[in-house]
Amino acid sequence: MQFLPPRMRFRLFDLNPEQEKAVRTIDGPLLILAGAGTGKTRVITARVAYLIAQGVAPEHILAVTFTNKAANEMRERLATMVEKEQVKRVTMSTFHALCVRILRGGIDRLGYKNNFSIYDESDQLGLIKKIITRTAARDEKIDPHLAKNLISKAKNNGWSAPKDDQTLISAVFTRYQVELKNLNAVDFDDLLLLTVKLLAEHNEVRAKWQERFRYLMVDEFQDTNRLQLELVSLIADAHKNVAVVGDDDQSIYGWRGAEVSNILEFEHHFPNPTVVKLEQNYRSTNAILGTANSLIKNNPRRRAKQLWSAHASGENVRVVQMPDDREEAKFVAEDIQRRNFAENVVWKNFAVLYRMNAQSRLIEENLRRLHIPYRLVGGKSFFDRREIKDVLAYATCLLNADDDVSLLRIINTPARGIGPAVVERALEHSVHAKCSLFKSLQSPDFLETLSVRARTAISEFAGMLDSFETRIHTPLTDHAEILRELITKTTYLDDLKRTCKSPDEALDRENNVQNIFNDLAQYQQRSSGGLQGFLDEVSLDQDREKDKEDDQHGVTLITLHAAKGLEFPHVYLIGLEEDLLPHSRSKIEGTVDEERRLLYVGITRAMSTLTMSWCRTRMKFGSAAPGHPSSFIKELAPELIEHVDFVKLMNTPVQEDTAKSRFAQLRAALKSA
């Protein structure tokens, strides 16, 4: 072994033999099959540290993740093992952020401009709606959401827009791609698609990035789609030093285009890999782990593995039968309260997991009733708020004046006399003249067709944008200040507050806008990317606000999907009913295996206790519907499960002279279970 800094030596000593093998294998393809809770993140970070200790320059290391959160965590972990200066030089980013970086320096080779805008889902949807109503399918009923999903699926499979416009959908697809290019905009799928195209078709670009990233690591490999695999292959092709970490049993994003086959058939994509299996779980009791194992072994097509734990067997897993969803929520809230009181468990050690967001409401109500703090993960993003999107659209227009979608968003917000009729004519002109909407607004041909009033309004607006655009491109300017001035000058903020229903709402929205300015100012302190870099970061990290705001001390309410990668001492998994988990649509679509994995992910989040529940009736779409236990329940190892019938417990006679209430008795019964 070569010289290692003392701290490094200690870390390696900390690893189990398989983990150590994964860390020490640095050349050639490496597949790390990391079961739930087997110390995956530790292995990745230790491996990066090891590479550096072995003399690999940090610049040559690339670690790709799916979320910014994971990337940040990894970076923080690495900082405890490696000198700060070196950590900075390692590239740790999401697939999408990596693509933006590659594209900002070379997308012009594909006919886009390097200042392209990034469209999120709602921008995408807006554009598709516009296309559907304005062009191909005026009368046909074509669902914009469906169209969006189909286009996304097509792109993820690496298809370009089809040549034939036979079907309505392909006409929309073709049109959509053309419009995006005209707008100098790319959607999330394009980030991958165009990066793959750029690297595949331009040898010098590919060579540059291959030379740069000689050691490649990919986290959550089971979630990669076709394009992501292709991207990895393209970069790794020169040196073949590609290490992937993943768990086929935790593949739950098939519906988003993830290909389990990428990990199942890793050998096919990268011949003769070293394969390491991490099977020692450091998270859960053996009762929980055994329950998880018994469930997942019912799945075909998987890499056989047997998780084990050095922990004690622990409490049995409870499966509770409830009369209805209201009782279920009440029970969960009260059981959490009981355990908090009796066992002194702090709130943040609890999580309630469910299949659908709608299930959180009853839980919320009951927690609130008992004054138990909670944090709801998911739901509406900060960046989906109207005022945020508006301000960002103003910013985008300054950088990419050709971005019609952003321009349309703000052209009459606040109202400035450029109404729908005028906008309509401007759009027509831009189509005819084959130029962007903004160019039309500045075109004398167009302006002279308008009334004096409209002409004045447009000239004023275009002139204002133009002058701010010039300022933003002047070197050494404060972009936050410029944006603030623009928003002030347009009286956007005053108008926003005026249209609010309550003073509270007005205050909230104003705060949101101020937050954006502050964020941008902060961004400028730490980065030289300017407004462009800030917008990139914002569009690629919707959660960046969340962690700051969150009280970290409450009970976590979270969907099974969003819970992947997290762990909690006490987990409540609710709604284990047939047609909810597995979801009814999974049977039609033939994806029950994925539902089983979803439950597996849920079970393996639990460290010390796990309670699952199902209801005999549940409110569905406003009315009560009968419920049946999930077919997954009978797959669980019976010897590790304690079945509890809530109603039966309630009906057991209570001794008159007992001071205990019925609930106290119930609690006692449940606790001993």
Added chain:
DNA sequence: AATCGTCTGCTTTTT
């Protein structure tokens, strides 16, 4: 231009 009412149609959602 904004607001109100009625209709519809329903998983999950890392970027």
Added chain:
DNA sequence: GCAGACGATT
């Protein structure tokens, strides 16, 4: 049961 979309109303 509720949000989101759309059309009628002032």
